[in-house]
Structure formats: structure tokens, C-alpha cells
């Protein structure tokens with residue numbers, strides 16, 4: 258009997274012990290779980306916070322992009338308006354006149370581009386000056402047109418064919434020839450010439466009877482022409498470096514604003530040879546080198562009224 262009670266006590270004690278251990282274990286587990294839960298909760302909050310920050314940054318970014326886009330579109334519309342105004346001004350003959358007190362020379366080269374043109378460009382570059390090229394239509398020289406522009410020079414239109422009989426056959430014929438060169442230059446260089454030079458000049462015997470009518474019709478389309486007031490004389494094949502270097506100072510003397518006519522076609526090696534000293538002459542005599550851009554009033558260099 259005594260033994261039985263003792264065994265029962267031991268069994269009960271053991272059970273109590275097991276229960277106690279189990280309770281303690283559960284409590285510990287529960288506490289741990291709670292702390293893990295708390296941690297997870299904290300992480301979730303952090304993640305949500307970061308998510309919100311990211312969203313707000315993205316929204317900010319979007320609004321910045323939208324603002325930028327708006328500014329870009331405003332800029333474009335202003336540029337378009339500006340171009341429109343400039344074009345209207347040109348059509349009405351409102352261009353910027355030259356400063357009366359400034360000595361200015363416009364170097365102009367006709368009939369190119371040719372194999373010699375890159376050498377002309379090198380000379381210009383070495384003196385840090387720019388010129389205006391009245392070009393013909395020479396699709397084999399696409400890179401040269403581009404280089405003329407990339408070097409900071411200006412391209413205006415001379416003629417596509419330079420064939421007097423074709424060009425001056427009629428006003429319509431002149432326009433067709435002009436358009437061939439004009440369209441090509443626009444396409445290759447991205448620039449839009451507004452000045453042109455008559456083959457032979459506005460008073461040449463070839464175009465004399467047609468030139469005023471051509472000039473009027475071209476003006477209605479927003480184009481105007483430029484002749485010259487000093488020539489290096491290389492229209493003649495007899496011109497030499499020496500003859501050029503004598504002629505240029507003689508004809509330039511006393512002139513404040515000069516449009517110098519020269520050529521950069523393949524046969525004009527003498528002109529190329531004279532070019533450095535021609536540039537030095539103008540530089541040493543206080544002239545500023547300018548290009549004939551679309552906003553300058555060049556009417557002082559026109560032989561005919563129209």
C-alpha cells in the first residue's frame with residue numbers, strides 16, 4: 258500500500274514536472290514569436306515607408322520630365338515663331354544694316370565645291386576667319402558641303418548647272434535651276450539659304466534682260482541676291498597670285514564694306530595661293546571678317562535696282 262502511494266506520488270510528480278517544463282517552453286516560444294512578430298512588423302513599416310518614398314520620388318521625376326518636356330516644346334514653338342518673324346522681316350526687306358563705322362569684309366567663293374575647297378577651308382581655319390560659299394550642285398562633294406558648314410562658314414546658292422543658256426532661258430528655267438541647288442543644300446547641310454548670286458552677276462550680258470524679273474519673283478519667295486564690289490579677278494584664267502595681290506588692295510582702298518568675289522573651283526590654284534595674303538591684307542587694315550548670313554542687309558552689294 259505504502260509502495261503504491263509512493264509510486265503514484267512519483268508519477269504525479271513526473272507529470273507535474275513535464276507540464277511545468279512544457280508551460281515554460283511554450284511561454285519562451287510565445288515570447289520569441291512575439292518579438293519576431295514585432296521585428297517583422299517593424300520591417301513591414303520600413304518597407305512601406307521606403308515604398309512611399311520611392312513612389313513620391315518617381316512622381317517627382319515624372320513631374321520634372323513633364324516640366325522639361327513642356328520647356329522643350331515652348332522652346333520649339335518660340336524658335337518656330339522666331340523663324341517666322343525673321344522670314345517675314347526678310348520678305349519685307351527688313352534686315353540688319355551694317356555698322357557704318359565698322360570696316361567689314363565678306364569673303365565669298367563661287368562655283369564650288371571642288372577638290373580645292375578643303376584647302377580653302379584649311380587656310381580660312383588657320384586664320385580663324387569664315388567665308389560665304391555660293392555653291393553649285395555637285396553631289397559628289399557631299400562631305401565638302403558639310404565641312405563648309407561645320408567649320409562655321411555659310412552656304413548660299415549660286416546655281417545648279419552654271420550653264421548660262423539653260424539658266425537664263427526663262428524665269429521659270431532660272432527657278433528650276435536654283436531649286437535643284439537649293440533643295441540639295443537644304444537636304445545635305447540642314448541649313449536654309451536665303452541669298453543667291455546670279456551666274457555672271459545681276460548685270461551679266463547673259464541674264465541682263467531677265468535679272469530684274471527673277472529678282473522680284475525670288476524676293477516674293479523670300480530670297481535676295483548679292484553681287485560684289487571687289488573682285489580678285491580670277492574669273493579670267495590669266496589671273497595669277499601676283500595679279501590678285503595687286504588688284505585686291507587697289508580696289509579695296511577707301512571702302513568700308515567689302516564683298517570680295519573669288520572662286521574655289523578646281524582650276525583656281527592661283528586664288529588659293531593668294532588667299533593667305535589676301536586675308537592678311539584685310540586683317541592688317543582693320544577689317545572684321547563676316548559671313549553673309551540670312552539676317553544681314555546686303556543691298557549695298559547689288560548692281561541692279563529691281
Ligand SMILES: [Zn+2]
Pocket residue numbers: 367368415419456457
Ligand atoms: Zn559663277
